[in-house]
Amino acid sequence: xxxxxxxxxxxxxxxxxxxxxxxxxxxxxxxxxxxxxxxxxxxxxxxxxxxxxxxxxxxxxxxxxxxxxxxxxxxxxxxxxxxxxxxxxxxxxxxxxxxxxxxxxxxxxxxxxxxxxxxxxxxxxxxxxxxxxxxxxxxxxxxxxxxxxxxxxxxxxxxxxxxxxxxxxxxxxxxxxxxxxxxxxxxxxxxxxxxxxxxxxxxxxxxxxxxxxxxxxxxxxxxxxxxxxxxxxxx
Amino acid sequence: xxxxxxxxxxxxxxxxxxxxxxxxxxxxxxxxxxxxxxxxxxxxxxxxxxxxxxxxxxxxxxxxxxxxxxxxxxxxxxxxxxxxxxxxxxxxxxxxxxxxxxxxxxx
Numbered sequence: 001x002x003x004x005x006x007x008x009x010x011x012x013x014x015x016x017x018x019x020x021x022x023x024x025x026x027x028x029x030x031x032x033x034x035x036x037x038x039x040x041x042x043x044x045x046x047x048x049x050x051x052x053x054x055x056x057x058x059x060x061x062x063x064x065x066x067x068x069x070x071x072x073x074x075x076x077x078x079x080x081x082x083x084x085x086x087x088x089x090x091x092x093x094x095x096x097x098x099x100x101x102x103x104x105x106x107x108x109x110x111x112x113x114x115x116x117x118x119x120x121x122x123x124x125x126x127x128x129x130x131x132x133x134x135x136x137x138x139x140x141x142x143x144x145x146x147x148x149x150x151x152x153x154x155x156x157x158x159x160x161x162x163x164x165x166x167x168x169x170x171x172x173x174x175x176x177x178x179x180x181x182x183x184x185x186x187x188x189x190x191x192x193x194x195x196x197x198x199x200x201x202x203x204x205x206x207x208x209x210x211x212x213x214x215x216x217x218x219x220x221x222x223x224x225x226x227x228x229x230x231x232x233x234x235x
Numbered sequence: 236x237x238x239x240x241x242x243x244x245x246x247x248x249x250x251x252x253x254x255x256x257x258x259x260x261x262x263x264x265x266x267x268x269x270x271x272x273x274x275x276x277x278x279x280x281x282x283x284x285x286x287x288x289x290x291x292x293x294x295x296x297x298x299x300x301x302x303x304x305x306x307x308x309x310x311x312x313x314x315x316x317x318x319x320x321x322x323x324x325x326x327x328x329x330x331x332x333x334x335x336x337x338x339x340x341x342x
């Protein structure tokens with residue numbers, strides 16, 4: 001023992017290391033069990049079997065998000081902004097899926113359509129609750145990831161046109177929600193995706209409702225409605 | 236009791252608890268972020284990671300704070316962080332290449 005102090009300590013050390021490994025495995029197993037259980041119970045749970053992105057995986061949808069196109073050489077045409085690049089990519093993707101894309105002008109026309117008042121023309125907000133509450137197109141229905149609502153579905157079934165929007169630009173929530181609506185029986189010819197989204201709507205000072213649907217609380221700066229012209233639409 | 240060891244596990248536990256909870260309470264954003272990492276084609280696997288990982292971090296954070304199974308937890312977290320670091324670094328390199336960001340700034 002005096003001659004080889006380390007040797008007698010080695011098996012003890014090995015045992016200690018083994019214990020730590022075992023402990024780690026136990027923590028991992030219990031942690032996983034806790035995690036899945038917590039997800040089931042949580043109000044903000046993730047449905048494991050649901051496909052949240054029917055549009056496909058990232059490398060199919062677009063190159064790395066918010067990325068500018070490669071640098072321009074002498075012979076290339078003028079570069080477009082990263083936002084336009086992403087938006088164009090998304091538009092092409094939507095065409096591939098058979099979704100109808102509309103611009104700000106058409107969206108506003110639908111907004112002013114008399115059928116809008118009778119719920120025959122319906123707007124659907126595909127974003128999550130906090131963003132919806134902060135400001136949405138007046139009378140738009142909430143159809144975000146936590147509210148795949150049965151009532152929204154029946155409203156859309158009875159409507160003649162359904163316009164789905166999200167934040168616009170390279171946000172593909174509207175696409176995913178539109179596909180989800182299509183999957184639950186809304187006819188494709190009724191469905192339209194407003195590409196410009198909330199960003200464009202706000203930029204043009206169009207009316208914005210806050211809080212719940214039909215709360216009647218409009219944002220101060222965006223209470224002017226009226227013309228069919230959209231001065232800031234750049235297309 | 237070693238004060239620095241206690242402080243260390245409180246700090247680490249607190250960080251994991253905070254990070255885990257902030258993801259757990261908004262899993263859809265985390266899901267979208269995970270999707271950008273392009274780890275898997277399977278939506279079941281992606282959803283499972285997005286569902287379980289935040290709460291797993293919460294669990295480990297709590298264990299560290301309480302001082303229960305500290306070594307085992309620390310080892311588990313270390314093992315978890317190795318692939319994380321790899322994945323994040325890989326994505327950073329992709330972003331850097333796509334946006335032509337220089338690896339190091341010249342001062």
